[in-house]
Amino acid sequence: MNGTKQNFLHIHPADNVLVALQQLDKGTTVQHNGSFITLVNDVAAKHKFTLYDMPAGENIYMYGVLVGKTSEAVPKGGAIHVHNVKHAAAGYHMGERKLQWNRPAVAAWKDKTFMGFHRADGSVGTANYWIVIPLVFCENRNVEVLKEAMAEALGYGKVNRYEQQVQQLVQLYKNGASAQQLEDAVLEDTFTEPLARRLFPNVDGIKFLTHDMGCGSTRSDAEALCGMLAGYCTHSNVAGVTVLSLGCQHAQVSILQQEIAKRDPQFQKPMVILEQQKEGTESQLMKKAIRQTFLGLVKANENTRRPAPLSKLCIGLECGGSDGFSGISANPAVGYTSDLLVALGGSVILSEFPELCGVEQELSDRCVDEANASRFMDLMRVYNNRAEAEGSGFYANPSPGNIRDGLITDAIKSAGAAKKGGTSPVTAVLDYPEKVTQPGLNLLCTPGNDVESTTAEVASGANIVLFTTGLGTPTGNPVAPVVKLSTNTRIFAKMPDIIDINCGTIIEGTETIQQAGERILQYVIDVASGLIQPKAVLKGQDDFIPWRRGVSL
Structure with missing residues (x-):
């Protein structure tokens, strides 16, 4: 268009x-x-x-x-x-390689850089975070206790802007207000965020991740969890890690360490590992965690932003709350951005395999070799067969909101969703939770669930995520900036607090797909350099859900 x-x-x-x-x-x-x-x-x-x-x-x-x-x-x-x-969707088979693509002109971009955090493994981060992770859900409370102790004291606490509204209602109630008066009260909305007072100005935040896995399910689930967490430990946006383990769970420290070594054999980041069953009391555990994490933050603060080529960017491609305009505005615009980045030597990740149903033939033909094509088709078949065995194949993917706004079959949704991947060849096909090692377009097997998929893309190395939406979705990520792009101007105007870029201009005829794609890439560079903070980052939208390898559409 x-x-x-x-x-x-x-x-x-x-x-x-x-x-x-x-x-x-x-x-x-x-x-x-x-x-x-x-x-x-x-x-x-x-x-x-x-x-x-x-x-x-x-x-x-x-x-x-x-x-x-x-x-x-x-x-x-x-x-x-x-x-x-x-x-209905067409079948697919091993076809001929179709590797010709609409390579965009990149002369205007080839000398551009972004200001990032350089890591010992050669990767470059778009942010600089310390993360605290539990190996098992039993440690979630200790993670939260550590958060209460450290976040506010270090200048990373989030003030609840709605607390004054609760206090207003409390005061009215104490003064004897009736239920009707409480219903009619005009709640104040004049909150202003206090100025940042970070102790460590070069550390963007300390993020405390929790989950409901690590034990009580299959060993393969625990191993996949460790692989995903290893992806975060080795991530270019992560400066260091504190790991809290109970000790007896399936997701053992040794498994995490093995998964880290797979991704970064020379892993050099500061890493604090504590097991509660070895430490004894909560007090002893917390003292060690606080002291060692603080020392790690001192080290992390020594890193500063320096110029890096755009080839060091790895962009995750995501959509959520899609509508009938997704495949003709925001998704193809992001696809053009993807082609630009691939032509510049960077990496992009297209995931959400349930939303590639019906375009398997095109994508498998675009794989650089038959081994990758075969792996993609096998992953799609196994995933769909597993879903159908549970009584819910890929055909059940569209949500009520999707259907209401024009995506009435999974294949319609998929054909539009795949446009985020542009036209370049598929250089690698990855199974969750594998890490991106090849520049170019990577296909990553994840569910269509927005948060599970975004969590997985970041674990695979995405240091920025482009997230298109037609209905409005507030998803973010703890360590990678998530940029929201609207498919239509109406939702951009209605939800400006969560959406960063409007692609409704394409529908209105005031901008071409190529122009929008170039505008998006410049925005990505500014975000990667720390010049712009996307709305999800400003709101502290730290969504994090590991995929329990099963049927999730």
Whole structure:
């Protein structure tokens, strides 16, 4: 889509439906390729209507791929929805390598740098965090106790901006206000965040991560957890780590250390490891944790930002709360940003495998060799078969919000979601929780769950995440900046406190996909340099959910 003000869009020449770019009322006539189409239903913005009379069983194509099949006859100009269309996707097989791509011109970018934190392993971080992690859920309370002791004292505490509203209601109640008076009270919203008073100005924060895993499930779950946590320990945005272990759990310190060595054999970051069953009392554990973590922070504060080439960026590609505009605005704009970064020698990660259903053939053909293509197809088949065994295949992925806003089948959602990956060859296919080691486009097996997938992308090395949304999603991450991009201007205007970039300009015809993609890359550089803090960072949106390897769509 290259900037248009028409009221509908034909995405691909092979498509047999059109997308309404605005509300189109019943009786509206549109002209397409010399044919006049009169709508027989109201068609909401983001939804689709047919180019011709379709009998039951007719294939529906969008983005040039099969995305559904009519379950009943649909007249020309009829709206399609879940009542008359069901999910359908084409099969896939080992095909020929298709490695030609739309390589963008990057002369204007090749000498640009960002200001990052250089690590001993050669990676460069976009931030500088210390993390505190439990190896098992039994240690979550100790992590929280450590947070209460350290965060505020070191200048990293978050003031609750709504506390004054609670206090206002408390005072009214104490003064004898009735229930109706409490209901009608105008709550103040004039809070201003106090100025930062960090003790360690070069440390962006100390992050305290908790989870519900580490024991009580399968050993493979514990090993995957250790691999994921090792990804955070070795992450370019992490300066050092404090690990709290109970001692008897499945997720042993030795497993974590083995996983760290896989990712960084010469691991040199300061790392504090404490086991409660060895230390004894909580007091003894906390004293050691506080003293050793503080000394580690002193060391971490010695690192400062220095110039780094854009090839040191690794961008995670994510979407959540998607709508019918996702695949024609924000996602392809991010895809162009992805192509720019790949052409500059950087890395990008496309994940959410349930949302690649229907585009397997295209992506497998783009794999640089048959080994990667085979691995991708095998991971997709195993994942979908596991989901179907639980009574919920990939077809069940679209959420009620997705469906309401035009993504009525998983294949429609997937065809648009895959646009985030641009057009470059797939250089590697990774299974959770493997780490990115190749520049270029990496496919990472994760669920479609926003937080689980974002958590996994960062564990694999993403030092910035681009997150598109059409409905509004507040997801963030503890150590990697998450940049939110809206697919439409309405949601950008409605939720400016969580969304950073508006891509609704593409729908409105005031900006092309390429222009938006370049604007996004410049924003990424500014974020990577610490010049801009995305809304998720400002709000302390530290979402962190390890994937319990099972059926999660």
